[in-house]
Amino acid sequence: MSHIQRLDPRARVTFYICLTTALLVVNDLRVLTVLLILSAAVLLMARLAWARIRQVALGVLIFIMVITTLNLLFRSPLEAAQQAIRAVAMASASLAMMFTFDPADLGITFRRMGFPDRFAFALDLTVRFVPMLMRDFRITMDAQRSRGYELESRDRSLRSVLTVGRRFAPLIVPVVVRTVLEAEDRANAMDLRAFGTGRRTWLRTLHMRPPDYVLVAASFALLAGAVAVRFTLG
Amino acid sequence: MVNNGIQTTDLTYTYAGRESSALYDVSITCRAGEITLIVGQSGSGKTTLARCINGLIPHTYKGGTLRGELRFADESLKHLSLAQLARRIGTVMQDPDRQIVATRVFYDIAFGPENLGLPRDEIRARVHEAAEQLHITHLLDRDTHTLSGGELQKVVIAGALAMRPRALLLDEPLASLDPPSARDALAVFRRLADSGLTVIMIEHRLREALGVRPEHAIALNGGEVAFDGAAAGLLAWLDAKRNGHPVNRAASPPRRDNGDVLLAFRNITFAYPGARQAQLRGVSLDVRAGDVIALIGPNGAGKSTLCKMAVGLIRPGAGQVLVAGQDAGRATTAQLVRTVGYVFQNPAAMLFANTLGEELAFGPRNLGLADAQIATRIKQALAMVGLDHLPLDQSPFSLSFGQQKRVAMAGVLAMQPRVLILDEPTAGLDDGTAEELLDQLLSATARPEAIVMVTHDLMLARRFANRVVLMVAGQVIADGAPDDVLTSAEVMRQAGFDPLPALTDDFATATTDVPHSAS
Numbered sequence: 001m002s003h004i005q006r007l008d009p010r011a012r013v014t015f016y017i018c019l020t021t022a023l024l025v026v027n028d029l030r031v032l033t034v035l036l037i038l039s040a041a042v043l044l045m046a047r048l049a050w051a052r053i054r055q056v057a058l059g060v061l062i063f064i065m066v067i068t069t070l071n072l073l074f075r076s077p078l079e080a081a082q083q084a085i086r087a088v089a090m091a092s093a094s095l096a097m098m099f100t101f102d103p104a105d106l107g108i109t110f111r112r113m114g115f116p117d118r119f120a121f122a123l124d125l126t127v128r129f130v131p132m133l134m135r136d137f138r139i140t141m142d143a144q145r146s147r148g149y150e151l152e153s154r155d156r157s158l159r160s161v162l163t164v165g166r167r168f169a170p171l172i173v174p175v176v177v178r179t180v181l182e183a184e185d186r187a188n189a190m191d192l193r194a195f196g197t198g199r200r201t202w203l204r205t206l207h208m209r210p211p212d213y214v215l216v217a218a219s220f221a222l223l224a225g226a227v228a229v230r231f232t233l234g
Numbered sequence: 235m236v237n238n239g240i241q242t243t244d245l246t247y248t249y250a251g252r253e254s255s256a257l258y259d260v261s262i263t264c265r266a267g268e269i270t271l272i273v274g275q276s277g278s279g280k281t282t283l284a285r286c287i288n289g290l291i292p293h294t295y296k297g298g299t300l301r302g303e304l305r306f307a308d309e310s311l312k313h314l315s316l317a318q319l320a321r322r323i324g325t326v327m328q329d330p331d332r333q334i335v336a337t338r339v340f341y342d343i344a345f346g347p348e349n350l351g352l353p354r355d356e357i358r359a360r361v362h363e364a365a366e367q368l369h370i371t372h373l374l375d376r377d378t379h380t381l382s383g384g385e386l387q388k389v390v391i392a393g394a395l396a397m398r399p400r401a402l403l404l405d406e407p408l409a410s411l412d413p414p415s416a417r418d419a420l421a422v423f424r425r426l427a428d429s430g431l432t433v434i435m436i437e438h439r440l441r442e443a444l445g446v447r448p449e450h451a452i453a454l455n456g457g458e459v460a461f462d463g464a465a466a467g468l469l470a471w472l473d474a475k476r477n478g479h480p481v482n483r484a485a486s487p488p489r490r491d492n493g494d495v496l497l498a499f500r501n502i503t504f505a506y507p508g509a510r511q512a513q514l515r516g517v518s519l520d521v522r523a524g525d526v527i528a529l530i531g532p533n534g535a536g537k538s539t540l541c542k543m544a545v546g547l548i549r550p551g552a553g554q555v556l557v558a559g560q561d562a563g564r565a566t567t568a569q570l571v572r573t574v575g576y577v578f579q580n581p582a583a584m585l586f587a588n589t590l591g592e593e594l595a596f597g598p599r600n601l602g603l604a605d606a607q608i609a610t611r612i613k614q615a616l617a618m619v620g621l622d623h624l625p626l627d628q629s630p631f632s633l634s635f636g637q638q639k640r641v642a643m644a645g646v647l648a649m650q651p652r653v654l655i656l657d658e659p660t661a662g663l664d665d666g667t668a669e670e671l672l673d674q675l676l677s678a679t680a681r682p683e684a685i686v687m688v689t690h691d692l693m694l695a696r697r698f699a700n701r702v703v704l705m706v707a708g709q710v711i712a713d714g715a716p717d718d719v720l721t722s723a724e725v726m727r728q729a730g731f732d733p734l735p736a737l738t739d740d741f742a743t744a745t746t747d748v749p750h751s752a753s
Contacts, residue, residue, distance in 0.1 A: 054637075103337045104336070127337060128335070131379060139578065145545075145645065147584065148567075149600055173585055177586075177631065178583070181582070186332050189327060192289075192290065192325045193349055193393065193397065194286055194317040194320040195345075196349070199351045200351055201348045201353070203358070205354075
């Protein structure tokens with residue numbers, strides 16, 4: 001377990017929100033660079049195996065490179081640098097956050113941060129839902145390919161939005177219809193286990209320790225500092 | 235009458251906005267310590283009855299009209315809240331995947347007691363108690379998405395038991411299980427009933443469900459009780475109803491040994507990336523013209539993986555797939571499906587068009603056929619699955635599940651493949667509908683030259699196939715005539731299956747109890 005994972009998830013969420021907000025608020029290159037170093041340090045502290053994050057990290061990196069190139073071409077080098085630093089810092093912090101967060105903690109974290117039961121549990125369900133959606137999508141893709149469907153259109157003469165929409169319909173419609181129908185079953189299953197009928201106990205408990213309080217205080221200080229920088233340095 | 239179980243009296247229910255009742259004057263008694271089996275075709279009212287018992291009607295499905303009385307151990311259920319009902323009656327629905335709410339097994343089982351607002355220590359105690367009852371304490375720390383279908387099912391049952399209900403309502407609990415897992419699940423249900431629970435089991439895999447030795451059976455038809463009596467009498471009653479339709483006739487044409495090889499797997503090896511064990515280990519298999527193959531085996535044996543290779547959805551790690559003599563490794567899926575058709579298990583995975591005509595034209599159009607030709611093929615395909623009476627402008631989404639399954643099949647048949655692969659063609663269909671569908675397909679003159687059915691239904695394999703291939707742990711361990719493979723104790727036990735009895739007349743086991751008909 002890394003040092004990060006020993007911290008209370010609420011403190012981690014607070015830090016993440018303050019850091020990303022600070023990154024959005026600040027324009028000064030020097031301060032942005034400091035924030036970038038901070039984010040990179042957090043990513044290093046997370047001690048993530050490269051193999052685990054490779055796919056996501058490379059995808060994000062390519063995306064950032066494309067955006068930066070566009071910024072260089074159509075805007076100023078300064079803006080390109082600001083955006084690139086911002087994006088890399090946010091990506092680092094997000095990777096550290098995503099890959100160290102135990103999905104089982106998600107609901108209780110937001111519940112204890114004051115959100116209602118239903119909202120907190122909806123987050124829990126979303127974590128389960130995404131992989132299932134991807135699985136459904138893969139099955140549909142295979143089923144349609146078995147009917148001779150190819151995503152690459154042979155006919156390249158018509159490229160209106162309408163045609164593109166039509167080409168994707170065989171993939172999108174079954175997944176959407178299925179998701180809607182399954183939502184009913186899922187809601188029924190939760191009703192039958194008395195969800196939302198009264199005050200619920202959250203079995204998982206969270207405890208703030210001194211380092212957590214320090215982190216929360218530091219996070220707010222960081223955000224306040226960022227706002228101050230914005231108004232003094234622009 | 236003293237009764238510890240669940241009792242309905244003249245229960246009638248009409249859904250909001252419908253004219254006809256989904257249930258009509260249903261009066262049944264399900265006793266404590268017994269298993270009551272409820273059967274009926276789709277649309278017979280089984281699910282509506284279940285919803286009335288567990289309280290989804292009227293609490294979730296609002297606006298309908300509910301008349302009659304519902305009692306549990308002489309307490310009226312009608313005025314109880316869902317939370318109160320959930321403490322009394324636990325429900326397990328068809329697809330365990332859709333009932334799992336948490337990422338970890340422990341928290342999933344704890345979900346119900348958490349919602350009841352119980353103290354943490356009590357919740358923990360209940361989770362352990364339920365897990366012990368189902369022998370799944372070793373799963374408590376596992377992530378739910380890593381579990382097999384059978385394991386998930388047990389987690390869902392444990393989640394219901396953690397509410398300490400006195401009754402368990404099981405809505406098609408066998409639907410997604412392979413035969414060994416289904417047998418396990420039935421043993422659990424039996425044990426729970428023997429411990430004093432009122433167990434109600436709705437199931438249309440009738441032949442397997444009877445393995446649970448239910449004390450009592452009820453058949454619904456058109457929302458009314460059509461049979462109510464000892465379970466032993468149910469088969470006799472069903473046989474009498476079929477009157478004149480001998481159930482064990484051989485539907486499949488005899489196998490030819492000299493048919494052309496249409497699809498060949500040569501020493502196929504395959505492992506999913508990151509997997510510790512190979513999914514397929516040296517599989518060789520020839521599919522010849524005239525073959526009607528039932529490909530059976532426990533979940534994870536590699537059946538679907540092998541079939542997907544026939545259409546290039548998965549490429550072998552080593553070995554060769556030959557489609558009509560050509561190396562499939564050099565062809566795209568779009569080319570391979572001209573020879574091999576693949577129908578997925580769940581029609582919901584592929585239906586997308588506004589009209590039946592559009593849906594069925596999708597495949598042939600992808601092959602580049604002309605409109606006139608497509609129209610002819612659609613007609614033929616619909617006839618093969620017995621849907622030629624449907625108007626082509628009807629929406630596929632307005633059809634019943636069984637009809638959607640036929641449409642999915644017709645969509646592939648319209649591409650006129652020489653080999654047709656059917657993944658679980660009878661899953662989700664009641665026995666009668668499943669047999670009718672396969673009867674229609676196999677007796678069609680224009681049907682594909684060879685058919686491969688991936689199935690868990692061994693009775694169906696015996697009845698419709700002329701060749702059975704049994705796979706276990708990525709290898710073919712038996713390949714032969716249905717009766718030879720399915721009745722061989724030695725072979726079947728390797729797959730964790732019970733061999734079928736040597737007598738073909740397996741329905742003759744029905745006793746001669748005189749059923750009393752309530753309608």
